[in-house]
Amino acid sequence: MPDTTRPAADFGDGLAQGPDLAEAAETAVAAATAPLHGRRPDLMTVFVTHPDPDVAGAAARRAMEIAGATTVIGCRASGVIGDGRGVEDAPAIAVWAASLPGVRATPFRLQAARHETGISVTGMPVPAEDDAVAVLLADPFTFPAQGFVEQSDAALPGLPLVGGLATAPVGTSALGPARPAPGGARLFLDGEVHERGAVGVLLGGDVAVRTLVSQGCRPIGPTMTVTGSSGSQLTGLAGMPAYRKLEEILRDLEPDDRALAMRGLHLGIAIDEYADSHGRGDFLIRGVVGADGDAGTVTVGDVVEVGRSVRFQVRDATTAGEDLDALMASSAGDGPVGGALLFSCTGRGRIMFGEPGSPAGGASHDVRAVRRGLAPRVAGFFADGEIGPVGSKNHLHGFTASVLAFG
Numbered sequence: 001m002p003d004t005t006r007p008a009a010d011f012g013d014g015l016a017q018g019p020d021l022a023e024a025a026e027t028a029v030a031a032a033t034a035p036l037h038g039r040r041p042d043l044m045t046v047f048v049t050h051p052d053p054d055v056a057g058a059a060a061r062r063a064m065e066i067a068g069a070t071t072v073i074g075c076r077a078s079g080v081i082g083d084g085r086g087v088e089d090a091p092a093i094a095v096w097a098a099s100l101p102g103v104r105a106t107p108f109r110l111q112a113a114r115h116e117t118g119i120s121v122t123g124m125p126v127p128a129e130d131d132a133v134a135v136l137l138a139d140p141f142t143f144p145a146q147g148f149v150e151q152s153d154a155a156l157p158g159l160p161l162v163g164g165l166a167t168a169p170v171g172t173s174a175l176g177p178a179r180p181a182p183g184g185a186r187l188f189l190d191g192e193v194h195e196r197g198a199v200g201v202l203l204g205g206d207v208a209v210r211t212l213v214s215q216g217c218r219p220i221g222p223t224m225t226v227t228g229s230s231g232s233q234l235t236g237l238a239g240m241p242a243y244r245k246l247e248e249i250l251r252d253l254e255p256d257d258r259a260l261a262m263r264g265l266h267l268g269i270a271i272d273e274y275a276d277s278h279g280r281g282d283f284l285i286r287g288v289v290g291a292d293g294d295a296g297t298v299t300v301g302d303v304v305e306v307g308r309s310v311r312f313q314v315r316d317a318t319t320a321g322e323d324l325d326a327l328m329a330s331s332a333g334d335g336p337v338g339g340a341l342l343f344s345c346t347g348r349g350r351i352m353f354g355e356p357g358s359p360a361g362g363a364s365h366d367v368r369a370v371r372r373g374l375a376p377r378v379a380g381f382f383a384d385g386e387i388g389p390v391g392s393k394n395h396l397h398g399f400t401a402s403v404l405a406f407g
Helices: 021-036 053-067 145-155 242-251 255-263 317-332 362-373
Strands: 010-017 043-049 071-076 079-082 085-088 092-099 103-115 118-122 131-138 161-165 187-189 192-194 198-205 209-214 224-230 233-237 266-270 283-292 297-300 309-314 339-345 377-383 386-390 393-397 401-406
Touching (some): 010 021, 021 053, 021 092, 043 053, 043 377, 053 071, 071 198, 079 362, 092 377, 145 161, 161 339, 317 362, 339 362, 386 401
Parallel strands (some): 339 377
Antiparallel strands (some): 043 092, 161 386, 266 283, 266 309, 339 401
């Protein structure tokens, strides 16, 4: 029976901007901890955006110092999310705080070392039987995030991973913001600031969580069987050369969809091969990275085996918004949610949804959708790769919104 004497979970979030990030940190922490009614946060996240990594790290230290939370994780990013809005490429700090009675939080820091036989990762605690989820924030320049996530289902069976790649530009250039580069990462864990590896937390005990991943695509053309492949290169689709089949599909599209496909085409790999039909949401989305008419091939950003069911996909702001709204609506029936962490792709801010004040919502689009459809207290950051389970397996995604919701 549930423990009716235990206090309910409480959640808060805050976001503050300004040239003095230490002062902004104090404001954001105060806003995030106010709804906890004086209780010490059991879990807190801190996300900071600033062109100087060391300034970002100092602001995070200040936030961790004054909050006194039991467990804190976070990172520097190119944009942050909190207080119902997103901020990109401007100094800001977002803080999310939760009082989680009965929940066990086990923080960890991962480091990678290269050997003659490959790369080893150290620092992952052994999950307990009642661990429900792990949050992972990684620097892709010093940590093999793709491989770790791909192998997590074998190393951590049944444990979903949620999070993102923590990258941000270092300084600016004459042509605008610099691109993310090695040395720019700052990872926050329990009062410390790290420049390499990954940080995270295992959550177990009396914890009610759910994970949601919105890939934001819709299918075009028919579902097809892969009849020829070599690694990530498709040589045959539905018994035809892959390139020729793609040409046939593009030729039959309406002009608007054809234009979308030409700007950015994706391939959906069916999650359930035995389903009677495969529609929107039934695929793991991977980018189409090349096509060779002479060789008759289509190259995808993943290995696709012969026999898999696939379908080409397109994405735009309308599709991405509809997909996220539908995901929130379908999850609403699973019970109330008090707080959520949101890891949204850098490509889903103003690049996809327009400048601040645009009808689509700009950088605030995703957080508004999550608040409207799921949870009132939401914070997170814009990632260069989002981690989340699709079809019971953990994956590293692009252009997605990955959500960890707390009931």
